[in-house]
Amino acid sequence: DTEVTQTPKHLVMGMTNKKSLKCEQHMGHRAMYWYKQKAKKPPELMFVYSYEKLSINESVPSRFSPECPNSSLLNLHLHALQPEDSALYLCASSHGGGRSLGPQHFGDGTRLSIL
Amino acid sequence: AQKVTQAQTEISVVEKEDVTLDCVYETRDTTYYLFWYKQPPSGELVFLIRRNSFDEQNEISGRYSWNFQKSTSSFNFTITASQVVDSAVYFCALRCPRSNDYKLSFGAGTTVTVRA
Numbered sequence: 001d002t003e004v005t006q007t008p009k010h011l012v013m014g015m016t017n018k019k020s021l022k023c024e025q026h027m028g029h030r031a032m033y034w035y036k037q038k039a040k041k042p043p044e045l046m047f048v049y050s051y052e053k054l055s056i057n058e059s060v061p062s063r064f065s066p067e068c069p070n071s072s073l074l075n076l077h078l079h080a081l082q083p084e085d086s087a088l089y090l091c092a093s094s095h096g097g098g099r100s101l102g103p104q105h106f107g108d109g110t111r112l113s114i115l
Numbered sequence: 116a117q118k119v120t121q122a123q124t125e126i127s128v129v130e131k132e133d134v135t136l137d138c139v140y141e142t143r144d145t146t147y148y149l150f151w152y153k154q155p156p157s158g159e160l161v162f163l164i165r166r167n168s169f170d171e172q173n174e175i176s177g178r179y180s181w182n183f184q185k186s187t188s189s190f191n192f193t194i195t196a197s198q199v200v201d202s203a204v205y206f207c208a209l210r211c212p213r214s215n216d217y218k219l220s221f222g223a224g225t226t227v228t229v230r231a
Contacts, residue, residue, distance in 0.1 A: 031217075042222065042223060090160065102165075103165050106159055106161075111158070
């Protein structure tokens with residue numbers, strides 16, 4: 001079982017809906033990440049939080065809005081998504097802050113489909 | 116700039132065969148870290164190994180072994196006596212703390228299919 005828990009596992013939403021993806025870890029990691037992965041492609045970094053502060057936004061459209069309520073939780077709020085946003089969304093965490101060189105540990109991901 | 120090349124898109128083997136996955140990386144940094152991840156159909160990326168640029172020792176973990184050669188900028192991964200459960204996509208990744216702190220540069224991935 002993964003130590004990074006993501007919910008929901010699957011999500012189908014319309015382009016006008018608002019939904020949120022959730023990620024939780026209890027390993028004491030202080031860096032958390034959101035990735036987007038299209039089929040047969042490697043993950044692409046979206047956001048990095050280090051000590052609950054947004055450190056990196058990889059020019060992600062504003063229809064994706066990350067939030068880090070505390071050191072264990074990471075949310076990704078979705079609004080007015082496009083069909084091309086359908087993908088697997090992976091959360092990861094690593095020891096220490098974002099500058100730590102520990103490996104990133106990933107969750108199972110949320111498979112998102114936009115109708 | 117950092118780059119990771121996994122030239123093999125797909126590999127198909129019969130159970131108990133050995134399979135070697137190639138990974139070639141590019142960076143001008145002298146300090147860097149290399150990783151291998153496994154992604155089964157369930158979707159989770161499973162961390163397998165991390166190697167830093169100053170440690171060229173090869174490593175063996177059960178049926179898995181890794182060959183790191185700085186001279187050829189390669190970090191190859193071998194699965195010995197493959198099993199059906201080894202079927203997955205395998206990603207090699209590079210992290211260069213000095214020039215691109217947080218980011219993992221992934222290769223395109225190699226899909227391994229092990230047939231019974």
